[in-house]
């Protein structure tokens with residue numbers, strides 16, 4: 218547990234931060250690099266989820282444990298189904314064993330993969346045995362997790378006839394699919410994405426390529442809030458590109474309504490402030506950017522904004538049930554919260570309850586979002602080390618904005 222408080226005198230008027238590479242981009246590119254060693258990478262993420270995947274891709278272990286890393290679990294299921302020469306067990310944390318994987322396993326089995334459930338039908342742990350994938354077309358439901366679709370896309374160029382992926386129903390977390398498609402094209406693969414159909418053509422090899430991974434935009438979302446709530450006037454953030462592949466680059470547009478003006482200079486973002494009247498009531502649909510839900514909800518809470526958030530259907534199967542976790546912890550601070558399976562509505566109190574212990578449910582985004590409460594009142598955060606999953610330098614970076622740990 219750590220207790221946080223705000224020391225405004227510690228803030229400089231201007232500063233710079235380097236955030237490490239996007240975990241989503243890194244984990245896609247590590248799988249591609251393992252299949253096509255011609256690809257080399259720069260600015261790889263230092264997140265635990267990326268380190269775990271990197272270690273697994275280099276090891277010859279028969280029991281593979283990915284911990285809490287959802288992308289590693291899903292991407293490796295497809296990768297091992299294609300690639301393993303011996304039977305392997307793919308497992309994760311207790312929570313990972315409650316996160317569904319049936320849509321992906323069904324799709325891979327329909328292509329000829331040999332995968333069995335070791336515990337509960339539809340959930341990890343999995344046993345994956347060597348097989349030969351000969352088919353070239355697959356159908357799968359697109360509304361549960363986009364990661365299943367990305368997993369298939371990443372192995373598709375290694376299949377003899379490539380892969381035609383037919384998406385059934387509403388597509389969730391869509392920008393993560395365009396990210397996969399754009400990164401694959403940048404690496405030299407032939408990918409076509411039209412409405413509900415993705416085609417990936419077979420590639421024996423690609424020409425040598427060095428790819429620089431853009432830094433993580435979801436991580437940047439916490440820094441935008443810290444910048445907004447502190448007295449800092451100018452901040453430079455790197456490495457960010459004007460044409461981002463990450464849907465969470467939406468934060469640029471979102472924070473404009475709070476007076477943060479973002480400009481690009483070479484590979485840096487420059488954040489500056491202008492005076493605007495903040496919104497009092499916000500309606501948001503986060504179906505495209507689910508990982509921003511906690512950042513935006515806590516921002517609303519600390520600024521006294523009434524929020525109606527929809528598009529949260531995937532939040533129940535992430536690191537924790539994020540809808541219920543948000544409700545419980547926001548209520549401790551004084552908010553009035555109503556939830557459904559895919560919405561969160563709340564009114565914020567005029568002043569926040571001080572010194573509350575915020576539970577983090579082994580979810581990095583709970584810890585990072587609720588740490589931002591410290592700008593208004595002192596707060597205690599359970600298990601602060603959870604941030605390592607995506608942003609190991611979070612606590613160090615937050616200090617620049619005057620957030621101090623009380624001894």
Ligand SMILES: O=C(O)C1=C[C@@H](OP(=O)(O)O)[C@@H](O)[C@H](O)C1
Nearest residue numbers: 241288362363364390393507531
């Ligand atoms: O492909 C990816 O890198 C991700 C896709 C999203 O998951 P869903 O598609 O399951 O919503 C997102 O929440 C996750 O943090 C990373």
Ligand SMILES: C=C(OP(=O)(O)O)C(=O)O
Nearest residue numbers: 285286287288508535536
């Ligand atoms: C949901 C997340 O990750 P994953 O699904 O990859 O565990 C996240 O980082 O917020």
